[in-house]
Amino acid sequence: xxxxxxxxxxYGLIGPLNKKSVDLTPATTFASDLxxxxxxxxxxxxxxxxxxxxxxxxxxxxxxxxxxxxxEAVETIVAKG
Amino acid sequence: xxxxxxxxxxxxxxxxxxxEKADPFKVVIEEVISETEAIIGGRHTILAGTNNYMGMTFNxxxxxxxxxxLDDFGTGTTGSRVLNGxxxxxxxxxxxxxxxYDMNECMVFSTGYQANLGIISALGxxxxxxxxxxxxxxxxxxxCAMGNATIVRFKHNDVEHMERxxxxxxxxxxxxxxxxxxxxxxxxAAPLKELLEVAKQYGCMTLVDEAHSMGFCGENGRxxxxxxxxxxxxxxxxxxxxxxxxTVGGFAVSNHPKFDVLRFVSRPYIFTASLPPSVVxxxxxxxxxxxxxxxRRAHLWENARQLHSGLKDAGFxxxxxxxxxxxxxxxxxxxxxxxxxxxxxxxxGVYANMxxxxxxPAGMFLLRISVCAQHTSEQVSEIIARFKRTAEKxxxxx
Ligand SMILES: Cc1ncc(COP(=O)(O)O)c(C=O)c1O
Numbered sequence: 001x002x003x004x005x006x007x008x009x010x011y012g013l014i015g016p017l018n019k020k021s022v023d024l025t026p027a028t029t030f031a032s033d034l035x036x037x038x039x040x041x042x043x044x045x046x047x048x049x050x051x052x053x054x055x056x057x058x059x060x061x062x063x064x065x066x067x068x069x070x071x072e073a074v075e076t077i078v079a080k081g
Numbered sequence: 082x083x084x085x086x087x088x089x090x091x092x093x094x095x096x097x098x099x100x101e102k103a104d105p106f107k108v109v110i111e112e113v114i115s116e117t118e119a120i121i122g123g124r125h126t127i128l129a130g131t132n133n134y135m136g137m138t139f140n141x142x143x144x145x146x147x148x149x150x151l152d153d154f155g156t157g158t159t160g161s162r163v164l165n166g167x168x169x170x171x172x173x174x175x176x177x178x179x180x181x182y183d184m185n186e187c188m189v190f191s192t193g194y195q196a197n198l199g200i201i202s203a204l205g206x207x208x209x210x211x212x213x214x215x216x217x218x219x220x221x222x223x224x225c226a227m228g229n230a231t232i233v234r235f236k237h238n239d240v241e242h243m244e245r246x247x248x249x250x251x252x253x254x255x256x257x258x259x260x261x262x263x264x265x266x267x268x269x270a271a272p273l274k275e276l277l278e279v280a281k282q283y284g285c286m287t288l289v290d291e292a293h294s295m296g297f298c299g300e301n302g303r304x305x306x307x308x309x310x311x312x313x314x315x316x317x318x319x320x321x322x323x324x325x326x327x328t329v330g331g332f333a334v335s336n337h338p339k340f341d342v343l344r345f346v347s348r349p350y351i352f353t354a355s356l357p358p359s360v361v362x363x364x365x366x367x368x369x370x371x372x373x374x375x376x377r378r379a380h381l382w383e384n385a386r387q388l389h390s391g392l393k394d395a396g397f398x399x400x401x402x403x404x405x406x407x408x409x410x411x412x413x414x415x416x417x418x419x420x421x422x423x424x425x426x427x428x429x430g431v432y433a434n435m436x437x438x439x440x441x442p443a444g445m446f447l448l449r450i451s452v453c454a455q456h457t458s459e460q461v462s463e464i465i466a467r468f469k470r471t472a473e474k475x476x477x478x479x
Binding site (some may be wrong): 037039045050052 | 121215225231232233234235236242245246250335439442443444
């Protein structure tokens, strides 16, 4: 389970894209819950990368369906340095 | 479990498009009158949506060379480049392209799609990084998917965004930056000098795909890298014969001393049949003609500028401020107007391309025209006039 601080940061980045004011939890999905199209997801990934100063490789994205999964991936990458 | 059910949303989306009189995915060109005119739906139509930028499809030397090759070598090679599929013509074509680019090495592939697939998948190994522009052509994305490298994506033509990502990569890792010279949807050129300089600063190798710039950019028609004087910063240049060259096939050129090894490791080069001798012969003749085509290049740019300023003056919302390429794209407000406009324009006798998401950036609906060096300025004026008439008929406020 990802840390609250990581999740909070990601919630903050999603905020402006959350047009339908869906409740954000680690289980929220980008495609079916938030209904983000692929272009919006791309911008969001770029924002997450810049905020955490990391790279979220394109190869990883298909496995990241929920906010919790992204948060965990971010923490793994940050930990690896 | 029906394996085709997963495509139902796509079927629905297509069915929801309000086409009545024609369908852009089902256009049949019944007769080709010239590089710039055809019969479509029984109607005499100006072709303004092909990739025939240099008008080479009816180049006499290319046609003669193809006919002779057919007679001398038959219809096909029936084999891979690395088995029985390399004829003298394939080597001569590679020498012609290397010469055209003033580079040491050239590999010819069966399509441009396979050239990107073959080079990117072979170069991008397990511990390497491939850094690509978000608006890259499908062949670049697929080359990434086929290789084992970690793929990093940056915002379209955004040098700073790319640099922020390069900074985060290990200094000593193998890195390949892949960009296009000209992007085909909006017809916008890349800031290639800045992109390549930054890539080199971070120790990356670089690949430039000149698919939509070869033939008419740069003094010799080699592409944007030539035009901007940065060819020395490109380790690999990829191109296609399916646009300015007027036939089919693809290539990669390089000065890298070890380039030739790619013939033994690039699967899209090995596991497919080589180009037929007639195609090889016409590509060779066409590239030689292109290298002598300074006047044609000049006329193509005149056409592009005439079309851009004509549509801009008429009030259309242009995708680029100036004519950056022979691709001139206009924004249309939504899918309804987009489909109606495309359809009505075809009825008026102009074939252009409608481009819709997801092929377009930022969910845009576009009408793309690509001009040809063989369009006369009268034809370009006619295209502009028919655009205006179409806008009136479909109720597009310009
Ligand atoms: C940028 C780019 N690269 C490669 C290709 C593939 O070219 P080809 O038609 O030779 O497969 C295209 C054309 O669709 C392209 O636009």
